Amino acid sequence: MWDFTKWSSGEVALAKHILSDPEDEISNTTLLKWAGYYRLSTESAKSLCQQLSLAPITNGWNARKKNGTVLQVIKKYSPRFAILNGREDVAHTHLRLMQEAPKYDIPLDIFNLHDFTVRNDHLEGPVSLQDLWRYRAIFVSAPEPLASDAAPVDRFIYKIWELVETAGSPVIPSRQADWIARDKMEGTAYLWKSRIPSPLTLTTTSIAHALDFVHECRQRGRSVVLKPLGKGGGWGVTRIPIDWSDNQILDLLGKYKWWYGAGLLYMQEFVPNIGHDKRVLILGDITLGVEDRLAGTEGESWVYNISKGGKGLAGEITPEEHTLARHAAEACNQFFVGVDLLPGADHQSYVLEVNSNPGFSGFEQYVGVNVAASLLRYVALFGAPRGTMKCNMNE
Template identity: 25%
Template sequence: MRVAILSGGTGWHVQDLARAAADLGHHADVLDFRRLSAAAPGVTGTTDALAGYDGAIVRTMPAGSLEQIVFRMDLLHAAAANGVRVLNPPRAVEACVDKYLANVRFVRAGLPVPVTVACQRADDALAAFDALGGDVVVKPLFGAEGRGMVRVSDPELAWRTFRAIEQTGGVLYLQQFIRHPGWDARAFVIGGRVVAAMRRTSRDDWRTNVAQGGAAERMELAVPERDLAVRAARAVGAAVAGVDLLPGPRGEWYVIEVNAVPGWRALSAACDLDVATAVVRFLAEEYQA
């Protein structure tokens, strides 16, 4: 099988996927999203970047202009339409990169999520801040690994934060802060089943992301939480997903996020699992795009 690993560089995850593909007897090429091109039929001297590949794994989406990002997503859609097994499917990538759209899918699927408000004016955000109890998490609409998130529980700080976001043309995305025991769960879903999970514990921070200093350890999820993770991945159409689940103060669980381009370095170490091999094997043997 010829596999394209789509990225913006050759980081650890890219190398891990290339190693796993070689171990399984597949040919893998690392392609930089920023160099991809397309050609209409009959144009000589140029070819579609994904022509000739059986599968493609979306590893990262490099920063770019709106036009560049849309074009890259168009290439993924075109490849999928031409029979390339694109993992994750473009619609899943689009949904998961947009926190509001993902949240809409979760709510539609009947999944428990924190009370959420998205708006464009600071005045609306201030009203939402009061309605949500004066303790919220403000998140960038596009973002990952806990970057750019801030907890706001002071009215003056809320005013300053919301005005600043409004002035930069951003979308104000607020979620009610859920009091949790200082940890959350990351479930790794492949093909509709949880293959591993880890507990991420905060170190002097309300954020539990490993990228923000959280500690990871292997965790066995109970059946209801495993089912919740699988349903969350299915809600956004992700065949491979990192699903973040947060325990609430009364024993309830919330779906916080689904990552369609999930990392697994900490999870592999904590769970002693070769995630890259599991992903490539799924792509080659099971995945039906």
Template identity: 25%
Template sequence: MKKTGWIIVNGNLITDKFIDYAKMIQAAAQKQHMDISIIKNNNLILDLSDKQPLGLHNQTYTLPDFVFFIDKDIYLAKYLEQLGIPVFNNSSTIEMSDDKIQTYQKLSDTGIPIPHTIIAPKIYTTGILSDDYLQSIIHKLGIPLVVKEAFGSFGEQVYLVHDFEELKELTNQLQGKPFLFQTFISSSHGRDIRLQVVGDKVIAAMERNNNQDFRANITNGGNMKPFNPDPKSINIAIAAARAINADFAGVDLLFGPDDSYLVCEINANAHIRNLTECTGVNIADEMITYIERKIK
């Protein structure tokens, strides 16, 4: 009997990038003779009194053998898990990956190398950080330093701050949002490595470089080339993905001093088009093969 699957996408974020990712996964699943559908999260009605997801106009769905989750609708992921459906990645992994603060806390707790990081104190709605507090941050991390909002994608909501006044202005603008401070890794200015982890293997890697921005993201104008990862980078990437219990993840490493690596970010929903084209590795095929093994 054919295995069946859903690919969950966000119905309010139907961009070419997200649809392309979903279609790559769908094509890989069809090659494995799976019956797989792309479903928008806002086409499902999550009735907690009825343990069966309904579609619009009372359309009923037959529950799939698995769900590939290309979204951050954690409540939907948990709902599907409560119905006994394997979700890749699972809701707790998506939740932790989406929150940079939670991610860094977990990495630090497991001894995985990260830049020197300080979590900003919570401000509920309005309020500012004192000059003394900000001066203490500068004293600990130096200038320039990096400020990251807890939630953000594609290198957005990440800022390079050059002096006290700029830091004060930025933190005032971030009132009510969770964020953190990090030391700036000058040895990795505009460059990093993306390693794709599937299960316990790094299956592809590329180096990204940007001469115009301190962030290496392709979205911000960076370019890419294949990267041959050494055992140290492979071990860190696998350990980072394992720390957040990810079935697959794009792990971004910074080039630290003295040939070291530092985890910059873990992406539980990393888009795979650029990496696939850069390396020639069909990452979607690898993901579906992994899922097929897991659900047998």
């Protein structure tokens, strides 16, 4: 149907991007933005559109014929998907997948992670391990990590995840990808090992060492941010004012260690920045777009999470920032990922973290990309990697 062998890697990525996009019209502005992600010229992008059966129109391209072909291909191969939900509610991501799947006649089976058990060395539950292989992909939504005294539950969840992966179907995110991204300490280590610019970080149980780190950062004129190790969405993030006394800092560290850190302190140097961060949404070898995130009118003026009242805007990204985001995704073994970049006041961009199960309600609202449809179409057409890599989680 589409002969990717005759195209460069950049052309293949743009072709996959175009085929994954569900819109019936693509503006020239959008096409040129996509071409920029993959370092392609305007002429190369236009030639690719014609080869994919897009028709030129005023200020853009008509994609209806292309979308009709995509629908035929998906229906021909009848891919099945599954959701393995470990939350008490249903994540917005999975609600959107449930809304989009019927448009392509894609069966989407939903299982509760807590309906599975482990008997000896095998999985028991509402679907057999032998039947899991039939799915084109299995989307997993795990609960937030629990307190330290509930760590056995976390290990149980990851064991189920591991056994599901042995069935052979791609699991999104893979167990390893989730573990790297969910554990901020581990994600930071992967970034630093790959020499990806990231804020200076300290993880410790020692309040004395934590205070030394605050002093170290202050010598460079920087304040310090405290974060819960395994929580997302900006929850519990606290900044230590640069003018606080040691007594004030020690009081905060002692309380934070147990109220938010479950006995652990995860600390990062605060990077002076230009007033917003960037969420780069990556799917396999394509980049779905960029969202600039600004702090909300209430709460901390330096916390940009949409879930904490932040505001989003369709964003732009430099070629260097795009390369940085993709390197971060690859370094942390991610497939569908939100990479958070912070443009520093020193003109250097830093990777704050990667998100293996990125929420995209704000992204769809502010950037205008149908992420759910793009995710389904991409995986239905081009597949996803299998999470076969082993990771050391104290096993």
